[in-house]
Amino acid sequence: MQGKQALRNADLRDEYRSDRGDVVRAFYMPALAVARQYDRAVGYFTASSLAVLGKGMDDFIQRGGTMRIVASPYLEPDDVADIEAGYELRSVLERAAIRDLERAAESRQAAVGLGKLGRLVSEGRLDIKLAYVSSGNRVGMYHEKIGIFRDDNDLVAFKGSANETLSGMVGNFESIEVFRSWDDRDAERALRISRDFEALWQDRTNFLRVINFTEAVRVVTERYPSGLASVGDIDEIPADGAPISIPRQDVPGLLRIPENLNVRDYQKTAVRNWLSEKGRGIFRMATGTGKTLTALTAAAQLAKAMQKTNQSLLTVVIVPYQHLVDQWSKDISWFGVAPIRAYESTAAWYRHASNLLDTLMLGSASCGVIVTTNKTFGETHFQNILDRYSGQLLVIADEVHNLGAKHLRTKLPLRANYRLGLSATPERWFDDMGSAALTEYFGNMVFEMGIGDAIKAGALCRYTYTPVLVELDIEETELYADVTEKIAKILASQQFTEDVDDDSPLGALLRKRSNILGHARAKLPALRSQIEKRQDSWYQLLYCAEGRHPLAYEEGAREEDTQLDQVMNLLGNELRMPAARYIAETKRAERQEVLRRFGAGDDLQILASMRCLDEGVDVPAARTAYLLASSSNPRQFIQRRGRVLRKAAGKSMADIVDFIVMPPEGSGIVHYETERRMVARELTRVTEFAHLAENEAETLDILRPLRIRYGLLDT
Template identity: 50%
Template sequence: MTGQPRGLRSLDLIDRYRSDKEDVVASFFVPAFTVATSYGRAVGYFTSTSLALYARGIEAFAERGGSMRLIASPHLNEDDIVDIERGYDLRQVIERATIRELEQESRETVLDGLGMVGRLIAEGRLDIKLAFVEHEGRVGIYHEKIGVFRDEDGDLVGFTGSSNETYGGLMANFESVEIYRGWVAGDGARALRLEADFQALWSNQTPKLSIECFPDLARDRLVKLGAERPYRPLPGRDDALTPAPVVLSEPSRLTIPGWLEVRDYQRRAIESWLRHQGRGILKMATGTGKTKTAMIAAAQLANVLRQREQPMVVLILAPLQHLVDQWITEVEGFGVRPVAVYESSQKWQPVVEEQLVEARLGQRPVVAIVATNTSFAGEKFQSVLSRITQPLLIIADEAHNLGSSRYRASLPPNATYRLALSATPERWFDDEGTDALIDYFGPIVFELGLGDAIRIGALTRYLYVPRLVELNDDETNLYVALTAQIATRIAAGDELGNADPTSPLGFLLRQRAGVLGHAEGKFAALRGDLSVRSDSWFQLIYCAEGNRPTEPGEPSGPNQLRDVMDLVGNQLHLSAHSYISETPRAERKVLLRRFGTGNDLRVLVAMRCLDEGVDIPDARTGYLLASSSNPRQFIQRRGRLLRRAEGKERAEILDYVAVPPSGAPINFDVERALLTRELQRTNEFGKLAENYETTLDALRPLKERYQLMDM
């Protein structure tokens, strides 16, 4: 080539563009578009707004005959990902997600930009494909960022960098881009490699990635929009990548919804927490509205910080994924869409990072994040957490779970405000963990016990019906043998009250509990109780875990959950469904919705999945076939049944207590000590029940036999 350099070579390009030294858009993208004839770009994700902005950006480029190929991740939500992982038709899910993204926009400037997209597609100047990670049955976000320019002389510029084709990525964030010029020694090979990578993506030849064509239905809608919206050039905007003046809606703020009635005890709890400088534990009975109390506190705190022109980061921690989903719904009710942090960091990390940058720049008043305890303690989220400099509020749901050594070591020291929620913040047989929680979150600043909650109408009244069931001969023989071994361990110095679950004594205690939980006689009692309530809705059955214990060397016994499902569904012909750990999250939501209608599912049969945090206020009758001696579990289960609901006057709890027959050859002192632990539940349930006297009469024979009338 002779004479003056042309095309891309005519540009005074440097190796790197960074926001602290130059405007990345004006210094690199705009000049490149003025001379290039083709552009290929692969980015992490796009929204309808960013796509509209990009169309404006390549307007002049396209008018000169330039063409563009764009690869981006579809904007998948949790339901989309679950459907893909469960084998639903891939193209239908992607089409649904793309149409949803396009339909949610109504702003004129964005629609104008999307109309430009449609015209460019119709003219063959723009082609779009969608990419996502699909590996070993899991779905993730494609998050690479590369690009290539070519000019009419065939010269090449490749680049890689941090910016997304989003409004924040192009115009607001701090960005950097590395440039490789094809005609410069040392750069050429890198530029060609980036172009080869892009071409491999475009032709769907990149391992672990799936590339799908832009859905026809979405393409047709854009083309139609382009035909309906006439071209309106932007006056005074000659540069190729300056976007239209999009009017962005004001970022969401935490506000207390108008329909929410703040109860007096919730107000007192929040005032006490604020008096303790925004630190402390709310010890409130299950079902009294701890979640909403925490969100009201967060909204009030955000309002105070807003008056100081300070943003706020709210981090909510929950032990399980379905609780994260419930919290997300709650937070959205207060006006902010939170980021869910669990599973792959490719899904949540770019969104969290971008929102934190916006908060740092004063563009976002509240960043809300809801994480599982496991993801929170992970290395990637801890790295993000350590870099937060804005006021941070951490809300810990079921906070007792964070008392383990792993989790409490992950709690952020930079959290200015700390709020722990739990009906039972004291950790069972773990004083060290309990003390660590109090050291971090602060003291219990408000307490609402179950009795007070029922008295003031925050929870419903209930009846408690204990059913004493005797073990059969085989169960009694195994029970006697286990009790004898337990007595031997205690005589050797093992402490019953502090038995490590993994110790020999802990194993024996679990086996003994298994015999009681799986007692065959409970089925006859359950059949009778279900039969007289066959016309009732909103019934929960809690089963024992695993299979019925047997003598050493014998095969495992039957599975109680399967037997109960057979009893309820096949024998009694009641509409029922299991609700267990293997039930997918999406299906759990459907089951709870069906259960709550009062005309579909009469019975949910569970093991442990209806313990912590699941919101099923309509539940009225609970059958406890088995429950551990851990107070937290049986208190949580009772709480599931005592939540208020329209038309719900009282709940009923039927508790099946298996005992050895009178006269069984058992060490009296050991059995008395063990039974004391068992009867903690019956005493706890009975003392606040409306039928307390009836409960005492039902338990009297057992207490008299073991000299426990003073309990």
């Protein structure tokens, strides 16, 4: 055991104390990760401690590690009376120790530990002895607390206040001192502790006696599973067309598939694929195809497997926005678990999350779910919660592409055995490093369902597509050319690292160029013409560009309302249509009321939004979408299309109106190749939308003159 897999490379300190960190994660688990033998002599030992050590103990067992344990059973008054009455001491001590084990098995955490004990015993890799004080006529308890980890060359000895119990490891305030055989300052004491354990094991310690207990343990532990859960323990997902089974017994606190949920065949396929990859992977599923319910079905199957092996499961769901926390929480409650919503004030959720961890670690709960926002997930308080937990962990990331950002991807918990990413567009735009980091963490794409497949499957409705051509004015064209030139210089320089965050110079320029197209002034008259054609229709969504026109920030620029303000004036004052804003600044309760009124179909005719309707908002009633602004980032326009394609009662068709920006013909301001690239970027979206539209041929005819003008017939 040379190199990295050695105790001397485990970075073990000389002292650990509860007020300075998690003793289990900081000491026990790193030592177990490289040790081949673990010896422990303690006053009290319970099997729950092995479950607390979680994956560290699982890895130790899988590597063929061996253990020797010396402990002292708890003697009740009846035990003492039997000893005084002359009953055989050995039988009384064994009876007391077995009673401790069987009582502990009522706890989920201890039952898992008993399973692990049983595997070690059955494979001949664990011996247990009972120790007691024997001096004259006195029989007393053995209370020493020492331990030794060994690899092929070195040993680490420790002693301190902690018993090998659940409370000793995660509940009490404890401290231990550590002595390393390769450190000249520690070597003598480390070897002395090792010799003391050997003397105890060989029953050569004055005033102490030890008796074998391994066979008695075997009788108890044979009744418990091995404790090493795997995705292979999960029930087979039924074939397409067959219902997913629902547990007959309603286990309190266990995620379970609702009886009235119709799990579609493609969702079953997604879950099967994820399970076959041992609970890791990414679902690329079009907006409206039920990513949330598919993910919760997978989580329910995993929770059932954990329950079979008496292990608890913590599921952490990470979403971009607060309204998605609420939406996920509603669905999770339908699956039988009341989730903790972690966002806004830390005081509102931290204590509840902390209590949940305690109940999971103590075996009082079999399942727990925390739903949080990207922002809260990345903050210190939430990271501390994750650091404390050592049990089975499932991470579900909704709109997973967001977690590829540099400030978030480093926060993802590496110790999560199970990981699931969800998105219609998992790849990060202009960020290959972020995309690669997501694949490395969550795994490969294990299921894909695009909008075309979803329409064929009946999961989304059919649609018509109307592209509307508008031109930039002279000022907008000049600014577009200037920004494009700056982007080209960065891409050609060493400053470009293929890792583009929004606040980077390249990210800011890309956003500015997109905003020029989004705010094109010619869009408002064109929008009026399109809305007038549908003035009697309800359930209409309108996506505006964010902020103000980029020219508003140029020196000497004229005052100009935001595009959203101009749209609301057009709808309410000029066309007299009932409309409402749906923006991030609106309080969450007010936004929910706006959605309710919109869905009623007799109060609000149009919702005008910026980014708020991009990810996750459920507005299935929407029939028409005006894409007044869509960036060239595929994620945004795919999300916006998906919003209006959701199925709803009485809805068989959707209508998408898309405003396509092009440079003014013959202006001479922009170089021809720059013009051509601008149009090509816009046509990428148009081609994607037109391909699946009911009126594809008509759409292509509208755009044919533009394609000919710029030599883009193949685009």
